[in-house]
């Protein structure tokens with residue numbers, strides 16, 4: 001994020017609220033390299049931060065008023081929304097303001113004396129593209145308030161509060177990956193995260209140094225049924241864990257998978273969900289091992305296997321995502337898979353630097369030939385997690 005962006009956001013804050021902000025903070029969106037839908041099964045994930053960030057200029061208030069403004073609503077013509085922190089209540093707000101207010105609510109619920117704020121924000125994380133614009137929004141607000149109110153909370157603690165804001169206040173049953181990625185990722189690294197205890201390991205992930213690139217292909221598809229389907233998958237995983245007598249599917253070891261599937265009998269739906277989660281956890285561990293041993297190219301087929309599992313077992317892909325993966329692989333990509341919640345959003349493609357142009361062009365042509373909306377393709381380089389920028 002450039003110094004210019006921070007200055008511009010501070011300037012707009014001053015226009016809106018009549019004074020300089022006390023500070024400016026940034027929090028990134030993310031892509032998930034591997035480990036999909038494992039984060040609500042106590043499993044493993046491996047996201048990294050994007051250079052795209054939500055940037056917030058923030059000042060404290062002592063009068064219980066919370067004022068919110070986003071440059072990205074109605075082309076910056078949306079008004080300032082004014083709320084009272086005492087009035088904040090779960091699921092009372094169906095607008096974008098639920099994300100930042102939910103964070104204030106969660107902090108206050110946890111006993112932190114947040115007495116109000118003026119907030120102006122602007123984000124370069126595309127919303128609804130599976131790149132976690134919502135978590136970026138939550139985390140940037142949480143970090144700003146943590147600093148300004150001197151709360152002393154660590155990144156993982158902020159992530160937990162943001163997840164609670166999204167689960168309870170917004171009413172979206174998301175796992176802990178997105179918020180932790182935004183709060184805790186480091187530039188040049190992917191974050192190996194155990195979502196059971198939030199223990200973390202930063203894994204060096206510098207593809208450019210090895211002559212490779214990672215492309216993000218935003219299909220621009222957002223299926224309206226994704227929320228209900230997400231809830232169904234989550235409920236199915238919980239049913240599988242209950243049937244197997246474990247706390248979470250993470251507790252089913254990979255080499256006990258066949259025995260576990262046998263025990264599930266003819267409940268084909270639950271068997272498929274369980275198979276995805278248990279094999280996906282295994283794929284995360286495989287990718288970590290390959291990266292740590294320097295065998296980076298070998299992660300390609302693991303990513304591709306992850307896509308097949310999401311498509312065939314978890315059943316959350318869509319024709320556009322499958323087309324990205326199939327076309328990229330047919331044109332020399334080392335690996336490719338959908339990333340994020342599914343039913344649209346983005347795919348990632350691992351390719352040799354020399355093949356990037358061919359892969360990109362072939363995907364664009366395939367979309368045109370299929371009559372799909374043109375995808376947005378960009379290169380993702382692991383960027384920094386949330387931080388103060390001014």
Ligand code: ADP
Pocket residue numbers: 070071072073095096097099121122123126127128129130131132133134135137
């Ligand atoms: P994702 O996190 O994959 O981008 P979500 O549906 O979880 O998708 O979150 C998108 C929502 O987050 C938007 O509908 C909007 O309410 C909110 N949002 C994201 N970015 C902004 C922004 N810059 N300004 C205001 N609201 C935003």
Ligand code: MG
Pocket residue numbers: 132133134135178
């Ligand atoms: Mg989100």
